Amino acid sequence: MGRNIAISVVGNLLPAMAGFASAPVLAQGLGLDGRGEYAAATAPLILAGSALAFGLPEAITYFTAKTGSGRRTLKRALLILTAVGVAGTSLAWAVFPGFFSEASSAESLARLAILALTPMLLVSALRGYASGCQSWIFVAWEKTATASLRLVVFGLLASQQQLTPFAAVTTFGLTACVGFLAYVPLLIVKRRRPTTDNGRESDGTSYGALGSYSIRIWLGALGGILLARIDQTLMIPLSTNSQLALYAVAVTISEATLIFNSAVRDVVFASQSGKQSPGLLERAARISTLMTAALCAGTALLCVFFISPLFGKEFGAxxxxxxxxxxxxxxxxxxxxxxxxxxxxxxxxxxSYSLLMACTINIVAVLILVPGLGAMGAAIATLIGNVVAGFLNLWFQKLVVGARIRDYIAPRREDFHYAVRLVRRAARRP
Known part of the structure; x- marks a missing residue:
């Protein structure tokens, strides 16, 4: 599990670095209003790409980890997601005119960006399959290649003074579609297919079981996505492009600190789906918090000195x-x-209950705080939502397995040593 976490950390770190490097390129190349227009155009795609997955990537991971094979489950999910992607794109085109103001040029850019919805959904299904197979190296390659290619194109456009909102949105959409190439080797390799009790080959997870699990987890996934992304979408009619740009930059920077949390969460989900180990889960939570706190402290210090020089003086706010x-x-x-x-x-x-409750509170807070406080109001709403979601998840763990909440929070001496070993292992990964 430590090896998988190390690989996943690298797979999250490199894209985070590329995304962090892209942020000042976009900020300086597009300016405050142009950066806000880019955020307004891509926010619906990012939101739809996560919300309309309907929990199927997580369901693929769960059943693949439990059964040891998920090819047919993957095929069924790909068919469903293709239909969902086409329907979602059509619906978005229909509702955009009423969402964007008449004077906004972001509507045409949003129409362009949303065309990448279906490919994004299919890539997410492949990522779920690779996670269930514990093939984290493919997930790392996909994330790294997508973010790195996006950074290179942004940089080339900026160096030629051709970085416009249209060029940036086009680049974002196209690079979001190429991730499937990383999973081709995994799909080519033949894997053992499970058999039934009478020796016949299993036809994989049924549509009923797949749908039941995916809907139950999707409610929470939707809540989590809304908690992380709905604020930027709601800011389009509630605030100005400049406030949206400030918040988008702040979110980009803060999300860079999630590399360890995301790695631990993803690996724990796949690992625990195959075999339950409450003690291991508690240790993973404590170590993840230690590493995330260290990353946040370092990021806060760097922001004080480098945001204005890197992004421009107007982004110092x-x-x-x-x-x-x-x-x-x-x-x-x-x-x-x-x-x-x-x-x-x-x-x-x-x-799902935890995240839906947190999402509801977050939306109410956004509607109340953003009109008056702008980007800071959205940040406070996100803080409130994170507190609610985290507490409820810990409380449900206590009810389900009798775990003590402090075992997930209070670090122990050995946690520091194990965290250091994980960092060293991650540093040795190519």
């Missing part, structure tokens, strides 16, 4: 917004790992 988001990241970390444990235990609906 995003520094306090970043600080609020970092606090929310640390507080919500233990509950995030606990939520992955709930899903792996076959109780994804409990995680």
């Amino acid at each position: 995003s520094i306090p917004v970043v600080m609020v988001l970092l606090v929310g990241t640390i507080i919500g970390n233990p509950g995030s790992v606990a939520g992955a444990g709930l899903s792996a235990a076959g109780k994804p609906q409990l995680r």
Whole structure:
């Protein structure tokens, strides 16, 4: 498990670095208003790409990890997601005119970006299959290749002074579609297919079982995605492009600190789906929080000195917004790992309840705070949502397995040593 976490950390670190490097390129190349227009155009795609997956990538991971093979499950999910992607794109084109203001040029850019929805959904299914196979190296390659290619294109466009909102949105959409190439080797390799009791080859997870699990986990996944992304979408009519740009930059910076949390959460979900180990889950949560807190502290220090030089003086106002988001990241970390444990235990609906409650509170807070406080209001709303989601996940773990909440939060001496070993192992990965 430590090896898989190390690989996943690298797979999250390199894309995070590329995304962090892309942020100042976009900020300086597009300017404050242009950066806001880019955020407004891509926010619906990012939101739809996660919300319309309907929990199928996680369901693929769960059943593949439990059965040892998920090829037919993957095929069924790909068919469903193709239909969902086409329907979602058509629906988005229909509702955009009423969502964007008449004077906004972001509507035409959003129409362009949403064309990448179906490929994004299919790539997410392949990522779920690779995770269930414990083939984390393919997931790492996919994430790294996508983010790195996007950074290279942004840089080339900026160097030629051709980086416009249209060029940036086009680049974002195209690079989101190429990730499937990383999974071709995994799909070529033949894997053992499970058999039934009478020796016949199993036809994989049924549509009923796949749908039941995916819907139960999707409710939470939708809540989590809305908690992370709905604020930027709601800011389009509630605030200005400049405030949206400040918040988008702050979110980009704060999300760079999630590399360890995401790695631990993903590996724990796949590992615990195959074999339950409450003690291992608790240790993973504690170590993840230690590493995330260290990353947040370093990021906060760097922001004070480097945001204005890297992004431009007008983006200096995003520094306090970043600080609020970092606090929310640390507080919500233990509950995030606990939520992955709930899903792996076959109780994804409990995680869903937590995230839906947090999402509801977050939306109310956004509607109340953003009109007056702009980017800072959105950050405070996110902090509140993270606190609610994290606490409820920990509380449900206590109810389900009798775990003590402090075992997920209070670090122990050996946790520091294990965290150091994980960092060293990750540093040795190519």
